[in-house]
Amino acid sequence: MKNLLLASTSTLFGSSYLEYLLPKLKSHFKNCKTVLFIPYARPSGISYDEYTQKTASVFAKINIVIKGIHQYENPAQAIQNAEGIFTGGGNTFLLVKQLYHEKIMTTLKETLEKGTPYLGTSAGSNIAGLSMQTTNDMPIVYPPSFKTLGLIPFNLNVHFIDADSQSTHMGESRETRINEFHHFNNFPVLGLKEGSWLEIKDGKIILKGKLSAKLFQKNRIPVEIKPNSELSFIQ
Amino acid sequence: MKNLLLASTSTLFGSSYLEYLLPKLKSHFKNCKTVLFIPYARPSGISYDEYTQKTASVFAKINIVIKGIHQYENPAQAIQNAEGIFTGGGNTFLLVKQLYHEKIMTTLKETLEKGTPYLGTSAGSNIAGLSMQTTNDMPIVYPPSFKTLGLIPFNLNVHFIDADSQSTHMGESRETRINEFHHFNNFPVLGLKEGSWLEIKDGKIILKGKLSAKLFQKNRIPVEIKPNSELSFIQ
Secondary structure: OOOEEEEOOOOOOOOOOOHHHHHHHHHHOOOOOEEEEEOOOOHHHOOHHHHHHHHHHHHHHHOOEEEEHHHOOOHHHHHHHOOOEEEOOOOHHHHHHHHHHOOOHHHHHHHHHOOOOEEEEOHHHHOOOOEOOOOOOOOOOOOOOOEOOOOOOOEEEEEEOOOOOOOOOOOOOHHHHHHHHHHHOOOOEEEEEOOOEEEEEOOEEEEEOOOOEEEEOOOOOOEEEOOOOEOOOOO | OOOEEEEOOOOOOOOOOOHHHHHHHHHHOOOOOEEEEEOOOOHHHOOHHHHHHHHHHHHHHHOOEEEEHHHOOOHHHHHHHOOOEEEOOOOHHHHHHHHHHOOOHHHHHHHHHOOOOEEEEOHHHHOOOOEOOOOOOOOOOOOOOOEOOOOOOOEEEEEEOOOOOOOOOOOOOHHHHHHHHHHHOOOOEEEEEOOOEEEEEOOEEEEEOOOOEEEEOOOOOOEEEOOOOEOOOOO
16 A cells, blocks of 8 residues: 655745655654655755755754665665665656666656555656646756656646746746646646645555645646545546 | 858747747848748647648738748658748757758758758747757657757747745746756857847847847856847857
8 A cells, every 4th residue: 555745845835855844754654763764856956965965954953863865786676675765755757867868767656556665756746747747847868768657547736836926027827837738638636735645554645734735637627626635536 | 151040939929929029020021932841849749730831820920921841751852942941830859850851950050051041939949949848848759869950059948927925836947947957068048038039130149129138157147138239259
């Protein structure tokens, strides 16, 4: 049975890295002495080592040791043996390219389907969807495919934000972009605002955090989803 | 000798489609009775026909007939025979995928290098760069390559906007994204604000419009570029 936390962002404005999630992580990873960290998304281009150290210093507060997947000779084995797994945010193209390069996309999927507790933030949550095609990131590298883990039967748009009605900028809003996505793809997209996360546990998908989420389905009017809603109806 | 106008946007806030560019287009396409329109980027998913009609109604004001490339049996020949060419904005992934699908990326490059006057707006300007990797668009379809026309020796970031220092949103700014791009790619990126365009003519690249542009080079501090600057120094 899957046991996943998929957060829109790692960091809230005015708060430190993972701070708002820490109480939740303590219970989520309660049976883990060690959590395997996947730093491939490299936010602002920081190195695997730097990113892993930054993450380790936060997890130390809840007495969990963080090990970077890049420190293992056999990353597939590291995933299979992990007590818990966390994929951090950054650039989704970079993350997906590296998961394919290391040939661990399928291993990661199979391992998480068996119930290893998982945390994703931002790009690390994107990859739980059917594809990375609703990422907000820049295509700075070319991955061999846009297909991702498919641990949930829809896609996420993380850092979701409603269009600013006061803006004079003519670039597309999130909603316009997701609408364009639905001209060429059929599966639903959940816009997950900063401070929201999905809890996938005991066969249920629950929206957590204080804010609503926005559900986009092809040829339908978008729907506001209230916190604590059960989302298994999304197909 | 190349003869290109590469605009950040087709439309300014409070103004209609192509309105601010129209006087410029009259002189740019002065020797054209007909301009070939490439509607592949399909903004908001509109059809090729709709997009072509919308564009034709504006060009009619300067007595130019617009023909959609999708109306030709042989799109490569349509490009080679065109008096002028305009690629409209929309989704860059969609545009690039279709250019490769129709096998006309090289034909378009060679034709524009010979001097056929060209207008690009937004996605249609992106493709003039070395790659589409600094687009802001969502990867709604998977193109066979991110490589584009390379008519200028750098990339563009269109609809460029400086980071909003008042924002509490934690998604990456344009500058952060371009910085991430430069961790994995070497060529420069020009952030082109809405209302700005590049004029490439007589072997020169000139920044036009009232606003500055921002030049990002790997391992260097970004530089503000003033309107009417000559940009051939960017390599």
